[in-house]
Amino acid sequence: MKGTLMTExxxxxxxxxxxxxxxAEETPMIQIERLELFYGAKPALKGxxxxxxxxxxxxxxxxxxxxxxTLLRCLNRMNDLIEGVRIAGSIRVGGADIYAPRTDITALRxxxxxxxxxxNPFPKxxxxxxxxxxxxxxxxxxxxLEGIVEKxxxxxxxWEEVRDRLHESALGLSGGQQQRLCIARAIxxxxxxxxxxxxxxxLDPIATAKIEELMxxxxxxxxxxxxTHNMQQAARASDYTGFLLMGDLVEFGETAxxxxxxxxxxxxxxxxxxxx
Amino acid sequence: MLRTRLRRRILSWxxxxxxxxxxxxxxxxxxxxxxxxxxxxxxxxxxxxxTRMPQPVGEAGGGMANAIVGTLILISLxxxxxxxxxxxxxxxxxxYPAGRLGAIxxxxxxxxxGVPSIVIGIxxxxxxxxxxxxxxxxxxxxxxxxxxxxxxxxxxxELLKLVPSTLRDGALALGATRARAAFTVVLPAALPGIVxxxxxxxxxxxxxxxxxxxxxxxxxxxxTRLDQPIASLTVQMYTYAISPYxxxxxxxxxxxxxxxxxVLVFSLLARASTRRxxxxxxx
Numbered sequence: 001m002k003g004t005l006m007t008e009x010x011x012x013x014x015x016x017x018x019x020x021x022x023x024a025e026e027t028p029m030i031q032i033e034r035l036e037l038f039y040g041a042k043p044a045l046k047g048x049x050x051x052x053x054x055x056x057x058x059x060x061x062x063x064x065x066x067x068x069x070t071l072l073r074c075l076n077r078m079n080d081l082i083e084g085v086r087i088a089g090s091i092r093v094g095g096a097d098i099y100a101p102r103t104d105i106t107a108l109r110x111x112x113x114x115x116x117x118x119x120n121p122f123p124k125x126x127x128x129x130x131x132x133x134x135x136x137x138x139x140x141x142x143x144x145l146e147g148i149v150e151k152x153x154x155x156x157x158x159w160e161e162v163r164d165r166l167h168e169s170a171l172g173l174s175g176g177q178q179q180r181l182c183i184a185r186a187i188x189x190x191x192x193x194x195x196x197x198x199x200x201x202x203l204d205p206i207a208t209a210k211i212e213e214l215m216x217x218x219x220x221x222x223x224x225x226x227x228t229h230n231m232q233q234a235a236r237a238s239d240y241t242g243f244l245l246m247g248d249l250v251e252f253g254e255t256a257x258x259x260x261x262x263x264x265x266x267x268x269x270x271x272x273x274x275x276x
Numbered sequence: 277m278l279r280t281r282l283r284r285r286i287l288s289w290x291x292x293x294x295x296x297x298x299x300x301x302x303x304x305x306x307x308x309x310x311x312x313x314x315x316x317x318x319x320x321x322x323x324x325x326x327t328r329m330p331q332p333v334g335e336a337g338g339g340m341a342n343a344i345v346g347t348l349i350l351i352s353l354x355x356x357x358x359x360x361x362x363x364x365x366x367x368x369x370x371x372y373p374a375g376r377l378g379a380i381x382x383x384x385x386x387x388x389x390g391v392p393s394i395v396i397g398i399x400x401x402x403x404x405x406x407x408x409x410x411x412x413x414x415x416x417x418x419x420x421x422x423x424x425x426x427x428x429x430x431x432x433x434e435l436l437k438l439v440p441s442t443l444r445d446g447a448l449a450l451g452a453t454r455a456r457a458a459f460t461v462v463l464p465a466a467l468p469g470i471v472x473x474x475x476x477x478x479x480x481x482x483x484x485x486x487x488x489x490x491x492x493x494x495x496x497x498x499x500t501r502l503d504q505p506i507a508s509l510t511v512q513m514y515t516y517a518i519s520p521y522x523x524x525x526x527x528x529x530x531x532x533x534x535x536x537x538x539v540l541v542f543s544l545l546a547r548a549s550t551r552r553x554x555x556x557x558x559x
Contacts, residue, residue: 122465133450136450
């Protein structure tokens with residue numbers, strides 16, 4: 001299964017007329033170097049270094065409290081909001097250090113979109129939810145907004161289900177639809193990277209399958225980083241997997257390899273279900 | 277076995293009975309007040325009461341048209357002062373709870389809430405009546421507004437805190453600033469409750485007399501000017517109630533009926549608007 005999936009990925013770019021596929025093949029998107037994070041005096045991430053490739057799905061797995069969500073939230077600086085957080089090391093997105101003092105956080109978060117564990121549509125209409133980001137960036141034109149909303153909803157495979165009720169409240173959607181709406185809202189500002197923090201943990205298997213299918217689709221245009229505590233999901237839906245344990249990145253590599261021939265004893269124990 | 281069951285049944289009866297009694301004890305005063313006011317007031321209440329002006333002593337009939345309009349004007353002025361100040365400070369408290377300023381504002385609001393209304397009246401008198409050497413509707417509205425601010429402020433703060441932080445995070449993750457997220461996502465989510473809070477605050481100040489005694493004063497004539505003394509239902513009632521004339525006493529009771537009716541309408545309005553806004557949000 002995994003093998004065919006990887007083949008498809010390699011074939012896909014060849015069918016497109018856009019820039020040569022090989023260029024995007026191994027381009028680094030995010031480079032993390034010796035990243036450390038402290039909550040007060042308590043270390044939550046202990047010297048993590050990794051490179052996340054463009055147009056790939058990278059999954060972080062690990063038991064609760066291992067730091068996988070914390071690591072994800074470093075990538076769009078959502079940890080800034082938490083009192084007493086201190087960070088050392090560097091994270092570069094597309095070459096630029098995002099913790100440099102002059103970083104424009106609004107611009108960063110436009111580049112690095114995020115989907116949360118619990119779907120969080122705003123108490124507004126479906127249209128206004130998707131248009132929220134573009135409006136923040138100053139897009140006011142009705143026609144332009146309509147175009148963006150349709151495009152984003154199509155990209156998140158929600159358009160056919162909601163096209164007749166764009167102006168009804170988003171809170172009337174089902175859980176799976178709400179989560180896809182949040183994905184549409186995140187990609188409406190055309191980010192380069194999409195962070196997903198356990199996007200399926202509150203969804204049933206059918207809605208989960210739809211989101212995973214969507215991730216496969218979306219990685220052609222975005223770099224996706226997903227946190228999951230569901231190992232099957234990581235194995236199914238990601239190209240690269242990082243295993244974290246108590247703030248350490250124990251192992252990081254191609255998903256197929258990590259799940260079949262893990263290099264570390266602790267990884268093996270975790271993926272075979274001996275703990276966690 | 278049997279005895280345990282019996283004991284449980286008796287205990288259950290006793291507790292239910294006590295709860296029922298407490299409910300009755302809480303509702304009884306309200307019921308008595310409503311009944312008594314209605315009994316005294318309804319007979320005088322007529323269309324004239326709403327449309328006619330007060331009559332001189334000795335002439336029967338007349339109404340409180342000026343006082344009803346005056347009360348509406350005073351309430352509007354109070355809301356114009358308290359709603360923006362209360363909601364904006366409420367947002368500040370909810371969004372930046374750790375700041376030193378926040379602690380000061382929260383403490384000040386609680387103290388202000390506890391200040392006797394007559395003291396607030398004196399304060400408004402000293403800043404809005406003395407300098408102009410004239411009682412005015414504006415001064416009365418200001419006094420009522422001061423009373424309303426802490427209610428609106430704390431309601432706003434509490435309701436904003438109830439909005440799940442995931443909504444705020446969602447807006448921030450799209451690149452919104454904290455202020456932008458507060459105004460475009462958090463505040464709208466809490467709006468139904470805030471509207472209710474404002475209406476409850478209005479109902480609360482509509483019945484105030486003390487802060488108006490030496491700010492808006494009273495006026496036996498028709499006036500809608502903000503720089504002139506203005507009549508209000510409460511002060512008019514007070515004046516009539518302490519007078520020696522039976523006719524005025526009846527008018528005072530009718531005024532009380534109207535006031536209670538208005539407060540009731542505000543409360544119902546608050547509930548209806550909450551429900552409507554909630555339905556809109558739930559979709």
